[in-house]
Amino acid sequence: MLFQELISKRQSVRKYQEKTVEKEKIQQLIEAVHLAPSACNSQPWKLIIVNNPELKDKVAKATFSKTVSFNKFVTEAPVLAIFVFEKAKLTARIGGSIKNQEYPQYDIGIAAAHFCLQATELGLSTCMLGWFNQKKIQQLLKIPKKRKVALVITLGYEPDAYKQRKKIRKPLDEICGFNSY
């Protein structure tokens, strides 16, 4: 598949079949994250794959509440992938501090893109979530308090009838300039 087709096909999917995700595919997703680049090659992440059904259900429920219900679909996904921030290398921390930059956040964005695009190629669907109960997920997955959860990604097979949406984007000239802002 051409890269252009891959990025056109990838979309946030909010409905899943019960079908289990094969171990080999999960392994390939981990490999895709493993190869992601990062500032000073810090690899400031830990990826936790949650596929134990009961635990997965608890983590899913930590992404919504009675008042905020837009993530309710998360319980349907058979797998959740959790990105946790790890300490970056000293060089990246010093550089980021001098330049007022948070490199690990770019790094995890890149690694998450690797995960979701690899999933798309494997016929799987994903949705990246930045809204969740930090403390609850830390407790459920035994994440040390000083390690912050960055993103939660749902993973699974979408229903056969799930539709490819047309991507709604800003006009090109609004997101791009040549030689000047």
Added chain:
Amino acid sequence: MLFQELISKRQSVRKYQEKTVEKEKIQQLIEAVHLAPSACNSQPWKLIIVNNPELKDKVAKATFSKTVSFNKFVTEAPVLAIFVFEKAKLTARIGGSIKNQEYPQYDIGIAAAHFCLQATELGLSTCMLGWFNQKKIQQLLKIPKKRKVALVITLGYEPDAYKQRKKIRKPLDEICGFNSY
């Protein structure tokens, strides 16, 4: 090319031929950024393509100094791509504020990954840089003071003799866990 091959092939390239990058290829890179996902579909970025040789040289020189010379290679790249933070949608800003998250940084990481992987498929090479003189680049590209430069990416053709390096990464079990940190 399989996605796994694409991410294995992509590497930070710090040496470039003088060869110009074709307009059609630049257009395809912009398209790849255009399709990138973002929190609440905010698309909180502007991508500035700098290919005017004199201006490009000045921007390149804003990525190093007499004391910090590790980016000197940047002057060799025929094109520089500059990611600037744009204001995210209100929903993303409120969500980020409640959850103590900076979604635009993940978003720009994802968009930068799209850019670099599309470039790799097109036979081009890149290097993402988070170290640069913010103010100088803002002035050179007429970027409003309130809009911060996020990343600079070098773009061009690497020399024929440029070698594919083996990727050095942490052991898999250090970056990944199942159902627990």
